[in-house]
Amino acid sequence: MGLMLIFTLGYAVHSNTINSEYYGYSTSNEEVSANLIPENNTSAYWFFSTNSAITWINTTIEGGPEGSIIYVEAIGTDWYHTPSLGMPERDYSCKENIKDYSDIIETCVSSNFHEISIDDSNSLIGLVSLELPLGGLGYLQADSEIQAEEESEKLIIDNKHLITWKIQLRDESGSILENQGFSVHVNYTQHELISVEKFVLDPIQESIYSLATLIGCFALLIILPLMAYFSASYKEQNDEKVRLNTPEI
Structure with missing residues (x-):
């Protein structure tokens, strides 16, 4: 039975390795x-244009007065923002950008503009595309490598937009401040397709993991009954010893 399970697990690993329909x-x-x-x-007002597939965009203004507001607008698309975006220690979700989830978890807001008080942060971080891989590596399902390349290229093309970005530093009333030598930096992350490869498991490594799991299961199946058996035997011997040492009345 053990050999049959090992053979079955090995065949499953081999099949998933050879017949995988997933591509990275x-x-x-x-x-x-x-x-x-x-x-x-004279004005604290800057702009620039992009024509690429973008995920992250980070706008930082240094030297802004207290109470001023960083305002960033995208002409050509909506994008996503929440104050916790980019903070790994905070709980938020940009996938569930629906108001129904706002009572459970902080969610991103979709709009063509976002703003943040410089008293809270001197950086405004946003996401333009939620479909592109944030780390530069994504996976998709396809019938062939050619189809996977076509789907990957289409994903990049569909997320390319001509966008004009407007950055302003405003006062609390919404008026644009005078430019007093503020330091402004905007960085964004763009994506172009580099390569497509079939997702392949390491059959040797997966077989070792499967064998270790199988041995662990058998060990539990054997050890637990043996523990119960020896415990019962010990109790029986102890009871017998007590009975023999007890004088008859």
Whole structure:
């Protein structure tokens, strides 16, 4: 029976390795520093344009006065933001950007503009695409490698948008402040398809894991009954010893 289970597990690993319909695609996941253009020489107002598949965008303004507001607008698409975005120690979700979940977990808001008080943070972090892999590696299901390449390329193309970004530093009333030499930095992450490879399991490694699991299961099946048997035998011997040492009345 043990050999049959080992053979079955080995065959399952081999089948999943050879007949896998999943492919991994890698993207450039490149961080780019935006070339900001001032609207004029007096206002805290800058803009730039992108025409690529973007995930993260991070706008940082240093030297802003207390109470001022960082305002970022995208002309050409909606994007996502929540104050906890990018903080690994905070619980939030940009996948469940529905109001019904707001009482359970912090969710991202979808809009063409977002703003944050500089008293809370001097950086406004957002996500443009929720479909692209944030770490540069994603997976998809396809019938062939050619189809996987086509689907991966289509994913990149579908998430490319011509966007004009407007960055402003405003006061509490919403008026644009005068540019007093503020330091402004905008970085965004863009993606281009690099490669597509079939997802393959390591049959030797998976077989070792399966064998270790099988041995562990058999050990539990054997050890637990043996423990119960020896415990019962010990109790029986102890009871017999007590009975023999007890004087008859």
